[in-house]
Amino acid sequence: MTIDTSKLDNSVRVRFPPSPTGDPHVGMVRSALFNYAFARHYGGKLVLRIEDTDAARNTEESYQAILNTLRWTGIEWDEGPEVGGEFGPYRQSERGEIYADTAAKLLEAGKAYPCYCTAEELEAAREKAKAEKRAPGYEGTCRNLTAEQIAAYEAEGRTHVVRFRMPENRTISWDDLVRGAISFESVNVPDYPLLRADGSPLYTLTNPTDDALMGITHVLRGEDLLSSTPRQIPLHEALVELGLSKGVPEFGHLPFVMGEGNKKLSKRDPEASFSFYPRTGYLPEGLVNYLALLGWSLGNDEEIFSLDELVAAFDGTRVSANPARFDLKKCEAINAVHLRALETEDLAKRILPFLDREGLLLGGTDGHLANEEEWRTLLAAVPLVQERMTVLSEAIGMLGFLYTGDGSDARHAFALNEDDAAKVLTADAWPTLTAAFAALDALPEWTAAAIDEALRTALIEGLGLKPKNAFTPVRVAVTGRRVSPPLFESLELLGRERTLARLRAADARARAAA
């Protein structure tokens, strides 16, 4: 909203700091995307930092999934795991000494203090405050302990956490990149823990410390962290005072990505999980485009753009402060536009793994998913289905009939969709099928144009059928479904042998029903 562009040059350094717990979430991907676009737009750097300070919740699978997610999406990080950088290491679990040292300095300077309250005592205080309708935060019990009191606690064998000492009577404010002026009164921000009783660091310490130490200039993160900003700013200031940091970063809080109802998109919703998209056959181009639209717009009426175009346009000034509802229908529609724009060969390559996953391919040599014939068929079929698809997995249903065999090979055998067959291959369909068989069996030249002419002559002129009634039984007989790619081209691709065999089988079925 209000960005001083004079300060935004190639010194821009932003970061994406995921916590490797669970499946990557689309909200997380959007956050990474905005940071990436912002960094690239200003010629700056994107730092990937893994915030794995909660050993109990982190998993290696999640860590790998995050890296794979970013790669699939096309988000490249300039510093971080696997690429290194001068501010590493980039996994917080490997930065223990840095945090211990920082905490010690904070403690020594009086910016932080040991707190001997037990979890039970804190819980009791919270309950009491709630009952008395007071703010339930930490009340500063140990904020001004004397040396004697500390010694007494130690003698008791009590352990302590380290708390940050919030400044008193101060208005903490900043100019949020997304929301403009925001301010909190420090009395409403309790002293918060930096170190656990076992001495291990908490997010509250590691996140600002690393932002400071890694020279982060702009923090673009979710709105859920907005209320932690007033505690982080004084910590940043303390780090500057201690000579550990050059300055306090700018903050921008991105709107939530919502799901059904008015709740944050939860892990319950299948579309919340990033893995849904590659699996279903969304394109990176499509997902990136849609995700960028969640809280951002180009400003004109254009909604279709590439990652590069996003980078070119994303200056950080057009981010909306409103929460955005995730709309899978629109995501599909955007994806479909990108899918339709693909070159034939490109689309064919992307479809291949889906056919393979379904067991529809015999496969080629040298690790190719398809043999030459299968690949040629696909190249010819792609133009027929391209504008009928929104996601890649749909190719399975639409093209499956071309990749089913007669049972003698390793592929799935051809099978009719039972619902469609029951509706269409009825008793009165057999004359149509018989006539179609005869016309095609006699056809000298097996091309779409010739098939078209032969079927029209035999069925529409010969039997006096309406096109819809003439072609639907043929379609179901040969492709197995009432909805298929264009019929004549489909028959041409399928070939005379399989077409006639399927017509004959369908004819027999229809006669049996008579």
Added chain:
RNA sequence: GGCCCCUUCGUCUAGCGGCCUAGGACACCGCCCUUUCAAGGCGGCGGCGCGGGUUCGAAUCCCGUAGGGGCUACCA
């Protein structure tokens, strides 16, 4: 409860005092095209939460109010 954020069609948004009888996209509904389904074309439905101000003039500025959301951990 306290603190903070948010509020334009069902959804995502454009709009930053007059260009707005509010524009686009998705969804939805018609019609056209058509061998199915799509795609495409044309058209339709549908919105500034409410109340006060400020102003010649407010979706746009201010105040209030209502509603929604977040935070309030020795999680991140």
